[in-house]
Amino acid sequence: MRRPAKLIATGVVVEYWLARSEKIFTAVDGVDLEIGDGEFVAIVGPSGCGKTTFLNAVDGLIPVASGSLALDRREITRPGHDRAMVFQQPGLLPWRTVLGNVLFGVEAQGTMSRDEALRRAKQQIDLVGLVGFEDAYPSELSGGMQQRVNLARALLTDPEMLLLDEPFAALDAQTREMMQLELLKIWNRDRKTALFITHDIKEAIYLADRVIVFTKRPGRVKDSITIDIPRPRDLRVKRDPRFVAYEDRIWESIQEELAVKPERLLAGMPA
Amino acid sequence: MSIKEVDRTLPTTRGETAGTRERRSVVQPKRWKRYEATLIGTLSVVGVLAVWQLVANAGLIPVFLPGPIAIGGALAKLFTDPRSEIWIDLATSGQEVAIGYGGAIAIGVVIGILMGWYTRFQYALDPWVNFFYSTPRIVLIPVFIIWLGIDWPSKVAIIFLGALFPIIINTMAGVRNTDAALLRVARSFGASDALIFRRVVLPGAVPFILTGFRLGVGHALTGVIVAEYIAARHGVGKFIADTSVTLQMEKMFAGVIFIAGTGVLLTWALQRIENRFQSWRPQIKS
Amino acid sequence: MRLRLGVLATVMAILAAACGGSPPAASSAPTSAATQSAAAGSATPMPCCKKVVAAYSNISADDWVMWYAFEKGIFKERGLDVDMQAISGGAQTSAALLANQIQVGQFGGSEALSGVAAGADLVVVGNMAPVYPYILYSQKAIKTIADLKGKKVGVSNKGGSSDIATRSALKANGIDPDKDVQILAVGSHSNRTAALLNGSIDAGVDDPPEDEELVKAGLNPLIDIAAQKLPAANTGIIVQRTYLNANKDVIQAYLDATVIARSRMAKDKDGSITVLKKYFKSDNTASMEKAYTFFIAGSSPVTPVYPFPALDQFKDAITILGADNDKIKTVDVSKMIDTSFVKTAQDRKLGG
Numbered sequence: 001m002r003r004p005a006k007l008i009a010t011g012v013v014v015e016y017w018l019a020r021s022e023k024i025f026t027a028v029d030g031v032d033l034e035i036g037d038g039e040f041v042a043i044v045g046p047s048g049c050g051k052t053t054f055l056n057a058v059d060g061l062i063p064v065a066s067g068s069l070a071l072d073r074r075e076i077t078r079p080g081h082d083r084a085m086v087f088q089q090p091g092l093l094p095w096r097t098v099l100g101n102v103l104f105g106v107e108a109q110g111t112m113s114r115d116e117a118l119r120r121a122k123q124q125i126d127l128v129g130l131v132g133f134e135d136a137y138p139s140e141l142s143g144g145m146q147q148r149v150n151l152a153r154a155l156l157t158d159p160e161m162l163l164l165d166e167p168f169a170a171l172d173a174q175t176r177e178m179m180q181l182e183l184l185k186i187w188n189r190d191r192k193t194a195l196f197i198t199h200d201i202k203e204a205i206y207l208a209d210r211v212i213v214f215t216k217r218p219g220r221v222k223d224s225i226t227i228d229i230p231r232p233r234d235l236r237v238k239r240d241p242r243f244v245a246y247e248d249r250i251w252e253s254i255q256e257e258l259a260v261k262p263e264r265l266l267a268g269m270p271a
Numbered sequence: 272m273s274i275k276e277v278d279r280t281l282p283t284t285r286g287e288t289a290g291t292r293e294r295r296s297v298v299q300p301k302r303w304k305r306y307e308a309t310l311i312g313t314l315s316v317v318g319v320l321a322v323w324q325l326v327a328n329a330g331l332i333p334v335f336l337p338g339p340i341a342i343g344g345a346l347a348k349l350f351t352d353p354r355s356e357i358w359i360d361l362a363t364s365g366q367e368v369a370i371g372y373g374g375a376i377a378i379g380v381v382i383g384i385l386m387g388w389y390t391r392f393q394y395a396l397d398p399w400v401n402f403f404y405s406t407p408r409i410v411l412i413p414v415f416i417i418w419l420g421i422d423w424p425s426k427v428a429i430i431f432l433g434a435l436f437p438i439i440i441n442t443m444a445g446v447r448n449t450d451a452a453l454l455r456v457a458r459s460f461g462a463s464d465a466l467i468f469r470r471v472v473l474p475g476a477v478p479f480i481l482t483g484f485r486l487g488v489g490h491a492l493t494g495v496i497v498a499e500y501i502a503a504r505h506g507v508g509k510f511i512a513d514t515s516v517t518l519q520m521e522k523m524f525a526g527v528i529f530i531a532g533t534g535v536l537l538t539w540a541l542q543r544i545e546n547r548f549q550s551w552r553p554q555i556k557s
Numbered sequence: 558m559r560l561r562l563g564v565l566a567t568v569m570a571i572l573a574a575a576c577g578g579s580p581p582a583a584s585s586a587p588t589s590a591a592t593q594s595a596a597a598g599s600a601t602p603m604p605c606c607k608k609v610v611a612a613y614s615n616i617s618a619d620d621w622v623m624w625y626a627f628e629k630g631i632f633k634e635r636g637l638d639v640d641m642q643a644i645s646g647g648a649q650t651s652a653a654l655l656a657n658q659i660q661v662g663q664f665g666g667s668e669a670l671s672g673v674a675a676g677a678d679l680v681v682v683g684n685m686a687p688v689y690p691y692i693l694y695s696q697k698a699i700k701t702i703a704d705l706k707g708k709k710v711g712v713s714n715k716g717g718s719s720d721i722a723t724r725s726a727l728k729a730n731g732i733d734p735d736k737d738v739q740i741l742a743v744g745s746h747s748n749r750t751a752a753l754l755n756g757s758i759d760a761g762v763d764d765p766p767e768d769e770e771l772v773k774a775g776l777n778p779l780i781d782i783a784a785q786k787l788p789a790a791n792t793g794i795i796v797q798r799t800y801l802n803a804n805k806d807v808i809q810a811y812l813d814a815t816v817i818a819r820s821r822m823a824k825d826k827d828g829s830i831t832v833l834k835k836y837f838k839s840d841n842t843a844s845m846e847k848a849y850t851f852f853i854a855g856s857s858p859v860t861p862v863y864p865f866p867a868l869d870q871f872k873d874a875i876t877i878l879g880a881d882n883d884k885i886k887t888v889d890v891s892k893m894i895d896t897s898f899v900k901t902a903q904d905r906k907l908g909g
Contacts (some may be wrong), residue, residue, distance in 0.1 A: 108462035
């Protein structure tokens with residue numbers, strides 16, 4: 001299905017200045033991609049390939065050195081109300097309750113009235129399944145619950161595009177699986193355009209409409225693989241043969257980047 | 272569902288009945304545990320005092336260490352003897368501490384915040400802060416007395432300087448210690464600097480600032496005593512100096528108790544305030 | 558002004574006293590009856606040498622005789638190896654004595670009185686300045702006694718000799734020392750002189766040889782206390798009773814040396830002045846000569862040949878200290894004084 005383009009990246013280059021060695025370090029070297037409205041795209045790639053850097057550039061936290069990066073045809077230069085990031089660390093204010101934290105995003109943006117924000121916040125808390133914990137402090141919550149608050153906070157700002165930077169990487173395997181399921185349920189309601197970074201190939205395939213593979217550093221788009229598995233997807237789909245096939249394909253693609261010989265792969269040695 | 276309820280509804284393994292399963296997750300603490308701190312503290316103090324008095328009674332410690340009862344008597348006499356000037360002394364020292372410490376809080380927090388937030392400001396002030404923090408204030412006292420006289424201004428100056436630096440340093444640390452993850456989140460939502468300062472940095476710095484206040488109390492109290500010791504017309508420090516030089520030990524210790532008692536009181540009050548502001552912290556219990 | 562170490566020394570005193578206040582082993586060897594009576598009964602000195610630590614509490618001409626005896630080896634002649642210490646201030650010297658760091662202290666009788674009131678067992682065996690040797694000086698602008706009101710008057714320590722002298726003098730001249738002036742403790746005699754010279758106090762008692770400097774600097778001699786020859790326990794020779802009982806020979810030798818030194822000083826002007834110059838670190842011969850006349854050689858010199866301690870020397874101290882310290886009234890001062898050693902020296906005509 002042909003969706004209107006939401007995010008367009010053309011030849012995006014992102015650089016860092018390394019103070020210690022006084023050199024310019026190119027993290028992302030010419031990324032071209034398009035994300036359609038309502039599309040869920042996951043980016044995977046070898047470690048250090050610049051996927052998180054690219055995501056930060058989309059959020060406007062880092063400037064683009066050259067090339068163009070636009071959301072709804074508006075050039076991205078800094079953080080804005082049209083994007084919301086869900087970081088790997090929950091980043092909750094420890095002295096605020098769950099409710100207080102969920103409100104923080106819109107509070108920082110200052111566009112919503114207090115009453116409206118409260119009303120909607122309670123809805124979001126319900127959506128992420130934390131009813132009854134509005135007055136709990138972050139120290140009283142588990143890692144998974146904290147991430148849900150993180151998600152609710154981002155969703156409350158009603159962004160055009162949702163950005164997620166390995167949000168489940170710090171969780172244990174079981175919670176992780178549960179959170180993936182939850183995320184799809186939540187996402188399914190509004191079907192916001194989403195860009196999701198992860199190391200976990202299974203996770204990427206499970207969640208996304210399309211999986212993009214980055215080259216090794218400096219990163220460019222290597223592959224773009226459409227995931228043709230119908231929604232809604234429950235966790236058992238991970239054992240579906242189509243799923244496994246995608247997995248092999250993406251794994252191989254990444255292996256090429258790491259230039260690992262097949263024999264070493266079979267022996268289970270690291271890249 | 273509360274954690275307790277979740278625990279109860281977890282499935283039992285075969286052969287185990289729900290009734291025999293122990294509820295291990297949340298144990299209701301015994302009622303008197305709440306007063307444990309006060310209880311143990313009081314017992315400890317009473318115990319030491321009792322031993323001290325027994326030793327004094329047995330005559331084992333001669334002349335210069337009176338027993339607690341004698342000191343208590345001297346303390347009481349200070350308030351009943353018409354010749355006693357204790358109220359003037361308490362008022363004098365009290366005022367000096369209030370002005371000096373209050374000033375240190377007002378100015379120290381502001382400077383600490385500025386130094387924590389604006390790096391250039393910190394570069395500029397750092398050498399001075401470190402220098403004065405390390406300077407023993409005792410050597411400055413005669414200088415202050417010559418500049419400001421022997422009345423309250425010179426004492427206030429010493430107290431102020433003593434309390435100022437712990438407050439500056441701790442406040443600055445509190446501001447700088449802001450969790451980078453929180454700052455990142457705030458910026459990603461496009462928060463203004465002002466909002467970040469008010470809603471992210473400041474609340475996080477409060478525990479540090481309160482610690483600075485607590486440290487400042489000790490310095491303020493030693494400051495008032497040392498400054499008055501050198502030269503003063505009235506004050507608890509002067510009282511201690513005079514009674515020590517004329518070897519009136521019970522009175523001297525009574526004076527010392529005033530100071531120490533004030534310190535305990537102020538520290539306790541600050542601790543209570545700290546606790547109120549930190550109810551969100553996970554408690555370490557053993 | 559220097560920081561007084563009063564509390565530190567007092568804490569030391571507490572610790573030392575708490576651990577048991579026995580005098581150091583060196584001088585607690587029990588003397589045989591023969592040596593005792595020999596020292597007490599004849600002009601022959603003890604064989605050399607018994608060690609004793611003695612301290613003076615101020616750079617003040619009250620202690621001139623002690624310095625002379627030390628410099629001219631008179632203590633050694635009498636069988637004493639005196640380790641002479643300088644401690645700054647009477648209160649501190651008293652504390653050092655109570656802490657058994659010194660065995661003989663030369664400081665104010667008033668400070669000894671405070672110690673006895675607090676429970677110490679001290680004995681005053683001599684008094685080097687049985688009258689107030691002071692003049693109350695004031696800054697140039699203060700021309701009359703009434704002008705003193707509201708001003709800062711410096712003393713060494715509260716309850717010390719200068720404090721007693723100052724308060725007595727002020728009271729006698731219609732000034733209430735507690736209400737009309739600010740009494741400031743500066744720590745020692747030298748500090749007081751310096752404070753007068755640099756203007757940080759408005760008035761304070763002083764005596765030769767420094768008073769010449771003060772006059773030159775324009776200060777007014779406001780009240781001549783010395784002229785009134787009022788009895789005072791200004792600089793006592795003080796020991797702990799336990800030490801005294803075990804070392805009568807040492808005390809006697811000390812007093813003997815003091816008496817002999819004083820009598821020689823009357824005939825040795827140059828030698829005395831040299832010693833005074835050394836301790837005051839000054840070359841001002843004129844002031845030293847004035848001090849010599851004042852203390853040693855004049856018509857009624859302050860320093861007596863036989864430095865008897867006496868009850869009436871403590872009267873002012875009892876009044877003034879007793880105002881703040883109820884325990885003072887409980888002290889039997891007559892028991893605090895021991896005139897026997899000076900008497901023995903007098904009987905043996907050691908002063909010529």
